[in-house]
Amino acid sequence: MIKRFLVFSALVFLLTAGLAHADHRRTPVVEAVEMVSPSVVNITVTKKVQGGGRTPFGDPFFDQFFKEFYNNRPRESQNLGSGVIIDGRKALVLTNAHVVASGGVITVRLKDGRDFRAELVGSDTDFDLAVLKLDKASNLPEVNMGDSSDIYIGETVIAIGNPFGFSNTVTTGVVSALNRPMKTNQGAYGSFIQTDAAINPGNSGGPLLNINGELIGINTAIDARAEGIGFAIPINKAKFVVRELLDTGHVSPIWLGLFGQDIDQAAARYFSLKNLKGMLISEVYPDTPAERAGLKAADIVLAINGQVVTNKDEYLTKLFNVTQSESLTLNILREGKQKRYALKPQVLDKRMALDLVRARWGFELADQKKGSGAKVTTIVPGSAAAKLGLQTGDVIHQIGNRRLNSGIDLLNAFLRNRLQKTVLMRVQRGRNLYNVRLTL
Secondary structure: OHHHHHHHHHHHHHHHHHHHHHHHHOOHHHHHHHHHHHHEEEEEEEEEEEOOOOOOOOOHHHHHHHHHHHHOOEEEEEEEEEEEEEEOOOOEEEEOHHHHOOOOEEEEEOOOOOEEEEEEEEEEOOOOEEEEEEOOOOOOOOOEEOOHHHOOOOOEEEEEEOHHHOOOEEEEEEEEEEEEEOOOOOOOOOEEEEEOOOOOOOOOOOEEEOOOOEEEEEEEEEOOOOOOOEEEEEHHHHHHHHHHHHHHOOOOOEEOOEEEEEOOHHHHHHOOOOOOOOEEEEEEOOOOHHHHHOOOOOOEEEEEOOEEOOOHHHHHHHHOOOOOOOOEEEEEEEOOEEEEEEEOOEEOOHHHHHHHHHHHHOEEEEEOOOOOOEEEEEEOOOOHHHHHOOOOOOEEEEEOOEEOOOHHHHHHHHHHHOOOOEEEEEEEEOOEEEEEEEEO
16 A cells, blocks of 8 residues: 555656646746747748849850840849737738838738738838738737836847748847947947847847837847847837827938037137037027027037937937937036936928028929929029039939938938038939039
């Protein structure tokens, strides 16, 4: 009897230990992945392009005769990426703007194998975010939105995506840094979550999750200079962008109403500065956030939201990562004393942008009814445009690195170049195209 009891006890112990061991393997990471994976999607953008085709011969002698023919044949180009469903009822997917930037037919595949055609609701290259709507889809799985304002450095994070087209590849790591400023090859600026979770080609647009399976970021970039460094857009920032993309299809350009310049040696001596860091405010535009907050010419901008501003370009770069829904704190140096000012950005509308272009650059523009570019309608006598030799009827196709295809492009082009002493432009006169420098 005792022997049977001991055998039974041993079996119970082994079974209990086995169950405990099995439960131990179901870590929070496993549970988070199981919960979120159905909402992670694979995105394929297919576009027909000319050229790039290879001959079937593989012999240089025949290739020289048939290369031109095959290079002119249309072929399909594909771009792969990831995304995550943020609204299952409305079938909305959040991804990176650069994933869908090439244009073409967008196909989204769910983990369960279903494919849907998708339309682009809106995108913004500065934030590298885009929203897609799946055609004829509803009641889809969706991710739980998290909060990126309380992320801990060192906490465990999970990245899910589709590198190289593979479905739902999972990597884990920790948060290495927060508010990491950088500019990506895709054009995104801002304060990123830095993580050592592997983010491979095709992971772009996929979710970064906390241990509870909540969406805290959108994976967006890999630092090619080192291994094990990835970046994600904080989800709180993405929420602001998504709201504007759903409302208008784009993110409204903002400004504070400041014009400024870099601090040179002469300015440093005049203001008794110890270094050349910061942006010297040269003008505060009337009826803007800067004027209402009490900022003045000769103030020096030292930091925005606690991030140091070393020059005017850095000031502009930091504003590119701000939406109209956010508030800012500026650290200002005035007469040797530091002050802090709270400001709410102001949307720069098209009318104001046109007025500023006229006042500062010396010409007026009007959208083309057909084709790209904006037509010069007025030249202000004695202005920088007049000295350059611009004429009414000229068509400006590009300002800086921004092509002018719509009114929103002019706003963004002005915002990027308003503090520059030299503005590069691509101008068409008649059938000829010219690259010119507008010196202010």
